[in-house]
Amino acid sequence: xxxxxxxxxxxxxxxxxxxxxxxxxxxxxxxxxxxxxxxxxxxxxxxxxxxxxxxxxxxxxxxxxxxxxxxxxxxxxxxxxxxxxxxxxxxxxxxxxxxxxxxxxxxxxxxxxxxxxxxxxxxxxxxxxxxxxxxxxxxxxxxxxxxxxxxxxxxxxxxxxxxxxxxxxxxxxxxxxxxxxxxxxxxxxxxxxxxxxxxxxxxxxxxxxxxxxxxxxxxxxxxxxxxxxxxxxxxxxxxxxxxxxxxxxxxxxxxxxxxxxxxxxxxxxxxxxxxxxxxxxxxxxxxxxxxxxxxxxxxxxxxxxxxxxxxxxxxxxxxxxxxxxxxxxxxxxxxxxxxxxxxxxxxxxxxxxxxxxxxxxxxxxxxxxxxxxxxxxxxxxxxxxxxxxxxxxxxxxxx
Numbered sequence: 001x002x003x004x005x006x007x008x009x010x011x012x013x014x015x016x017x018x019x020x021x022x023x024x025x026x027x028x029x030x031x032x033x034x035x036x037x038x039x040x041x042x043x044x045x046x047x048x049x050x051x052x053x054x055x056x057x058x059x060x061x062x063x064x065x066x067x068x069x070x071x072x073x074x075x076x077x078x079x080x081x082x083x084x085x086x087x088x089x090x091x092x093x094x095x096x097x098x099x100x101x102x103x104x105x106x107x108x109x110x111x112x113x114x115x116x117x118x119x120x121x122x123x124x125x126x127x128x129x130x131x132x133x134x135x136x137x138x139x140x141x142x143x144x145x146x147x148x149x150x151x152x153x154x155x156x157x158x159x160x161x162x163x164x165x166x167x168x169x170x171x172x173x174x175x176x177x178x179x180x181x182x183x184x185x186x187x188x189x190x191x192x193x194x195x196x197x198x199x200x201x202x203x204x205x206x207x208x209x210x211x212x213x214x215x216x217x218x219x220x221x222x223x224x225x226x227x228x229x230x231x232x233x234x235x236x237x238x239x240x241x242x243x244x245x246x247x248x249x250x251x252x253x254x255x256x257x258x259x260x261x262x263x264x265x266x267x268x269x270x271x272x273x274x275x276x277x278x279x280x281x282x283x284x285x286x287x288x289x290x291x292x293x294x295x296x297x298x299x300x301x302x303x304x305x306x307x308x309x310x311x312x313x314x315x316x317x318x319x320x321x322x323x324x325x326x327x328x329x330x331x332x333x334x335x336x337x338x339x340x341x342x343x344x345x346x347x348x349x350x351x352x353x354x355x356x357x358x359x360x361x362x363x364x365x366x367x368x369x370x371x372x373x374x375x376x377x378x379x380x381x382x383x384x385x386x387x388x389x390x391x392x393x394x395x396x397x398x399x
Contacts, residue, residue, distance in 0.1 A: 023168075030061040030172040037179045047187040050180060051083035058157055058176050059085050062169055066137065066158040069180070070097060070105050072151055079105055079153055086158075087135065095131055102127045105154040108142035114174060115142045118164040132158060141165045143174045146181040155180065240363065243309055246276060248302060266301045267292045267331040270341070273305050274329050277312055284316045290331040294339050296395055303370040304341060304393060307378075310363040311343035311389050318347065318387075337395050344388035 040053055051069050059067035068084035077099050084092040099106045107126045108115040118139045120128045132140065137158040145152045155177040157165075226238035267290035278286035296304075308329060315327045326346045334340040371378050376393040 026061070026063065027168065027172075033057045033061045034172070034175045034179065037176060041179050041183045041186075045183070047183060048083075050183045052085075054155070054176055054180050055083050055085045058155070058173065061172055061176075062141075062157050062159075062165070063161075063163070064157045064159040065161075066135065068092070068156050068158075069145065069153060070156060071153040072099060072109070079103075081131075082153070087131075091131065097129050097131065103129050104140045105142050105156055108144060108154055109151060112144065114144070114170045115140075116165050116167075116170060117141070136160045138162065139165060141169060141173055143170065143177045145177045145184070152181065152184050237362070240313060243277065243313060244306060244366075246273075248306075262298055263295050264298050264301050265292055266294050266296050266304055266339070269301050270305055270308055270329065270331050273308065274312070277309070284312075284325045284327050286312060286327045286329065288329045288331075290329075291333060291339075294331065294333060294395070296339075297397065300374060300393075300397065303374055304391075307367050307370050307391055308341060308343060310367045313363055315343060315345040315347070315387075318345075334392060338392055339395060340390060340392055342388055342390045344383065344386055346383075346386040 037050070037054060037057060041050060045053070055067040055069060059065065064086075066084070066086035068087065069082045070079035071082040073080055073096070076096070078096045079099050081087070081092050081095045081097070087095075097103055097105060099109060101107050101110050104115055104117055104120075104126055115125075116139075117123055117125075120132065120138055120140060128137075135158070138160055140156060140158045142154050142156045145155045155173060157173060159165075220242075226235040226242065229235035229238060271288045271290045274286045274288045278284070312327055312329070328342075328344045330340070330342045330344075332340055367378065371391065374393050375398045376391055378389060378391045381388045381390060
């Protein structure tokens with residue numbers, strides 16, 4: 001005498017053997033659906049979108065009223081109805097089903113094989129979940145949904161109709177589950193990469209924060225030494241060094257505020273630098289007119305800022321003794337693929353000997369060095385009153 005399981009197997013086999021030719025259009029449609037889902041997965045559709053597409057198209061391909069993705073919740077030993085079609089309000093995203101052997105989905109998961117039940121009312125292998133009873137479901141089919149080397153859950157299709165599921169239907173359902181499983185694995189890997197990237201960004205910001213603090217301490221120590229220096233020239237040199245250290249510290253401060261450590265907005269950076277310099281050169285009023293959105297490589301931005309730092313130091317030294325101690329710093333796009341930085345004072349102008357002797361000073365040597373490094377050009381313009389230095393810089397490092 002045959003067991004209920006054997007009788008169920010015979011029913012499935014018989015249904016397969018007598019599969020009529022009118023099922024051919026359905027089989028063709030099933031292959032089209034698998035191709036459609038595969039294309040959607042390859043194009044990078046979000047997991048939620050792919051889950052919804054899968055349940056809708058799978059139900060369509062099997063002429064079934066219901067389909068759902070059951071996500072395994074290991075801590076609860078239950079499934080969550082993660083996505084579904086055909087179900088009444090309050091089921092999808094809310095309802096939970098046992099993951100033990102007493103449900104069709106649990107049976108498939110624990111046994112590790114697809115499950116067809118064409119007569120739920122006569123099942124002896126498991127119980128019919130209440131959610132299926134409430135919706136009048138008479139038959140169900142389940143396949144395991146893999147993801148990232150472990151089961152994500154189960155893909156299940158349910159129907160009220162008496163037409164039986166056959167093994168070709170299992171092949172289609174498993175194909176849909178395999179595509180969805182690859183998308184789940186991709187989504188998990190992408191999430192891991194995003195988490196790793198976020199950790200690295202946090203570490204980089206922390207590193208830049210600590211470097212900034214360390215440089216700020218160095219700058220403060222140099223200023224203290226400058227104040228204690230008995231020799232005036234030594235004090236000026238120490239103060240100049242402290243401003244250069246502060247300029248680099250400001251770069252690290254800007255890096256902690258953004259998400260890109262390789263590039264920065266040079267206008268914002270120089271504006272922040274000038275704000276600090278305005279406080280440190282009391283005899284001058286440092287003003288800025290910057291165009292935002294000029295993003296360049298961080299090392300080029302630092303070199304540009306150090307040029308500005310030296311030009312402001314020169315202007316403070318030579319042009320801020322008179323009644324107008326205004327220094328204006330401008331940053332703007334100029335010709336194609338270049339931007340311009342200018343530093344103008346409204347003083348009496350550079351002394352006549354500046355051209356022949358001034359360039360021997362440390363500040364001008366630093367300006368010359370960074371100008372060459374940036375492949376930039378620098379021009380000095382005499383105004384009435386004042387002097388303006390204009391630096392023209394390529395946006396990108398020339399090859």
